[in-house]
Amino acid sequence: MKMIELASGTSVWRGMDYYESKKVTDWTEISPTIYEGHVQGSAFEPYTVRIDTVHPRRSVCNCAFAAGRHVICKHMIALYFTAVPQAVQDFEDMVKQWEKEQEEQQQKHLAELRAYVRSLSKKELQEQLYNALLEIKDLNQRRW
Numbered sequence: 358m359k360m361i362e363l364a365s366g367t368s369v370w371r372g373m374d375y376y377e378s379k380k381v382t383d384w385t386e387i388s389p390t391i392y393e394g395h396v397q398g399s400a401f402e403p404y405t406v407r408i409d410t411v412h413p414r415r416s417v418c419n420c421a422f423a424a425g426r427h428v429i430c431k432h433m434i435a436l437y438f439t440a441v442p443q444a445v446q447d448f449e450d451m452v453k454q455w456e457k458e459q460e461e462q463q464q465k466h467l468a469e470l471r472a473y474v475r476s477l478s479k480k481e482l483q484e485q486l487y488n489a490l491l492e493i494k495d496l497n498q499r500r501w
């Protein structure tokens with residue numbers, strides 16, 4: 358999963374798109390952790406990509422984003438997902454886990470909000486409601 362962790366979110370999602378639309382035209386396993394292949398990008402010629410899944414920064418691609426830099430591009434991610442099916446599974450599990458945590462956070466936040474509202478006196482509630490209505494009105498005015 359190092360490849361994913363070192364890539365930007367944009368590269369990961371664009372790489373996933375490339376993987377799903379089968380933009381990796383061919384690939385070879387050089388060793389169990391090194392793969393080479395070609396990825397059809399926006400240019401006419403496919404990009405030549407080499408990934409090292411243990412040392413991701415040694416990966417290379419001749420696209421404008423990655424050429425001469427030690428960054429992970431969407432073509433590397435596309436090759437990674439294509440050559441290592443387990444990586445797709447791990448990534449999907451990670452996203453599910455993240456969504457579950459987000460959901461739990463949200464539930465916790467709502468419970469805290471409910472508890473807070475219940476702890477207020479009538480006078481405090483009236484004041485808070487008045488402030489909230491003013492804020493809503495203010496937001497609406499800004500929108501138009």
Ligand SMILES: [Zn+2]
Nearest residue numbers: 418420430432
């Ligand atoms: Zn690239």
